[in-house]
Amino acid sequence: MTSDPLHRPRAPSAALEAALYVDDLAAAEHFYGTILGLETVARVAERHIFYRVGNTILLIFDPTVTIIGSDNPQLPVPGHGAHGPGHFCFAADAAEITAWHDWLIAARIPIEADFHWPNGARSIYFRDPAGNSLEIAEPRLWE
Numbered sequence: 001m002t003s004d005p006l007h008r009p010r011a012p013s014a015a016l017e018a019a020l021y022v023d024d025l026a027a028a029e030h031f032y033g034t035i036l037g038l039e040t041v042a043r044v045a046e047r048h049i050f051y052r053v054g055n056t057i058l059l060i061f062d063p064t065v066t067i068i069g070s071d072n073p074q075l076p077v078p079g080h081g082a083h084g085p086g087h088f089c090f091a092a093d094a095a096e097i098t099a100w101h102d103w104l105i106a107a108r109i110p111i112e113a114d115f116h117w118p119n120g121a122r123s124i125y126f127r128d129p130a131g132n133s134l135e136i137a138e139p140r141l142w143e
Contacts, residue, residue: 019059020086022130028060089135100136
């Protein structure tokens with residue numbers, strides 16, 4: 001196969017999944033399932049929890065386990081993982097962001113930043129128990 005740019009397929013049209021890494025799956029499950037209210041899609045004890053976020057799946061992995069690739073020939077997923085805080089941004093409109101701000105404060109989740117971008121879109125930033133940076137922003141941020 002050549003890498004001729006004239007034959008490159010069109011750019012991907014959507015993100016299907018994104019991953020964050022945590023060292024405590026129980027704390028992550030409480031945070032993402034109870035505090036944020038995300039729907040659990042799959043869970044494998046001591047390995048991962050997957051959540052539905054609209055049309056995207058948020059993968060929460062324990063990197064000490066996922067660094068080792070699969071030994072199942074039917075699912076030959078290579079080893080992967082990261083250490084240190086990552087980032088994930090949820091989309092919400094202005095009224096939803098205000099509601100999330102108030103909910104997170106009531107749940108004793110500190111808001112690290114709450115501001116409007118130069119185009120007027122609002123973002124709030126906070127952290128999950130593993131230290132990952134989470135953001136809730138108006139989608140017009142990228143318009």
